[in-house]
Amino acid sequence: MAFSRFLISVCFFSLLFTACEDYVPVPKPRAFPRVIYPEKAYEPFHQTDCNFTFDAPKYAVIERDTTFFGDKARSDCWFNIAVPQLNAKIYCSYYPITGRSRFDELVQDAFTMAQKHNIKASYIEEIPVHRDADRVHGIVFAIEGAAASSYQFFLTDSTDNFLRGALYFNTQTRPDSLAPVLAFMRQDVNRLVETLRWGK
Numbered sequence: 486m487a488f489s490r491f492l493i494s495v496c497f498f499s500l501l502f503t504a505c506e507d508y509v510p511v512p513k514p515r516a517f518p519r520v521i522y523p524e525k526a527y528e529p530f531h532q533t534d535c536n537f538t539f540d541a542p543k544y545a546v547i548e549r550d551t552t553f554f555g556d557k558a559r560s561d562c563w564f565n566i567a568v569p570q571l572n573a574k575i576y577c578s579y580y581p582i583t584g585r586s587r588f589d590e591l592v593q594d595a596f597t598m599a600q601k602h603n604i605k606a607s608y609i610e611e612i613p614v615h616r617d618a619d620r621v622h623g624i625v626f627a628i629e630g631a632a633a634s635s636y637q638f639f640l641t642d643s644t645d646n647f648l649r650g651a652l653y654f655n656t657q658t659r660p661d662s663l664a665p666v667l668a669f670m671r672q673d674v675n676r677l678v679e680t681l682r683w684g685k
Contacts, residue, residue, distance in 0.1 A: 571669065
């Protein structure tokens, strides 16, 4: 009886050691935190310092931007559309157009700012915006890849008003993990672009 128990114990430990030798640890796949998206809803954006309106997300916080690289903002109509739940922010800056040369300079600056992300971007798509009835024209820059800002735009009536915007996330740029959040925020930028109206 004692010999049988000994034999069973030897067999058990032999199997255990054999199984351990074949074990190869495999790292678990990287997990991303679950994102809780707010329900899509919009309301009119109105600021007395701004000569336009558009549909802004109800879940966003409108922040007045008073500085520009440490200096005073160049216009009272500079603001950010912050979505804290998603660590996202759309930086918006408005410029009055004072002449043809100023208009050309603002357009060139918008293209330059988008092209600065070319180092990390894999592709930049330029999507034209033309709504003659509303006097709204411009370009949306869809920037693919690990760029710091993946969606930018400028809108203008070509004579008086120029609005530039850029979407940023306050997190490390990981295109795969950010893709669903980026798609969500792009809808808000597109809604802004589609509903913007200039004042009189």
